[in-house]
Amino acid sequence: MLKTQIVDGLEVYSCLPSRKTTKPALLFVHGAFAGGWMWTETFMPVLAKAGFPCYALSLRGHGGSAGREQINWHSVADYVDDVKTIVDWLGEPPILIGHSMGGFIVQKYLEHREAPGVALICSVPPQGLIASQFHLMFNKPQLFQEINQIMDGKYTDTGTLREALFAGEVDETMLAAWLSRMQPESHRALWDMSMFSLPNLYAMHRPPMLILGAEEDVLVPAFLVQSTGHSYREPVHIFRHMGHAVTHEKEWPLVVAHLRDWLEEIKP
Structure with a gap:
């Protein structure tokens, strides 16, 4: 059963196995413009059924978490602190699963703490956003412009969202629901991911790592x-x-x- 609670101002979704388990907890970290909700309908129920206690946070200023009014001033370091807060609340280090910006945050987290495992899904690379921004600007300039409008909180449409996020057949109801939940992203965090706060590869802990991508991803090719x-x-x-x-x-x-x-292969 999916539950939602607030932990130190942060929205946390949980989806737990129906029986007691010895498998490690999973903590999902969402990408830009999104929230913890993006994991709740697909990944979390499946993995909870497989015996993994699943948690997903909404970073400060996202979803139901506090700080929406100051969204443009939140840094990547702030988001890393949010992950630390929920890890401390859980009481034991979870396996971290990050999508897009969330994957970048997970990489930054590893500069400070260990984790039993990390999955990076369509993640911003350790070299930052610059290459993906230029790739999008030159290959899809209209989409690049429209995504920048989303960043400023301006309305877009399902057609733009489909082009930016999906390659295959898309359910229109799901697409409309996704669009209704999207929100502005922190300008400061995006600059951090571009050049000002890139991961220090030499300072990072190196747990077992899974790296996944998508063939037709236009945001993180x-x-x-x-x-x-x-x-x-x-x-x-x-x-x-x-x-x-x-x-x-x-x-x-x-x-x-x-x-x-992959998770089944990680030793507790």
Whole structure:
């Protein structure tokens, strides 16, 4: 059963196994413009059924968490502190699963603390956002402009959202619901991810790591996911015919099954 609570001002979703388990807890970290809600309908129920206690936070200023009024001033370091807060609340280090910006935050978290495992899904690479921004600007200039409008809180439409996040067939009801939940993102955090707060590869703890990407991702292209794998000397799996929002693509069960199989191999 999915539950929601507030922990030190942060919205936390939980979806727990129906029986007692010895498997490690999972903490999901969402991407830009989103919230903890993005994990609740797909990944969390499947992995909870597989015996993993699942938690997803909404970073400060996102979803039901405090700080929406100051959204533009939140830094990546602030978001890392949010992850620390929920890890401390859990009482034991969870496996961290980050999507897009969330993957970048997870990488920054590893500068400070250890984790039993980390999954980076369509994650901003350790080299930052610059390459993906230029790639989008030159290949899809209209979409680049419209995404910048979303960042400023201006309305977009489902057509823009479909082009930015999805490659396959999309359920219109889900797309409209996603659009209604999207929100502005912190300008400061985006600058941090561009150049001012890139991960220090030499200071990071190196737990078991899973790196996943999507073949038709226009926001974090597959070649940048490959660069993340190269940076960490880890293999990369790219899902064909999928876009950035692999949590909600029609074939999302393939992604969560791959993640579940990897999780089963991690020793508690």
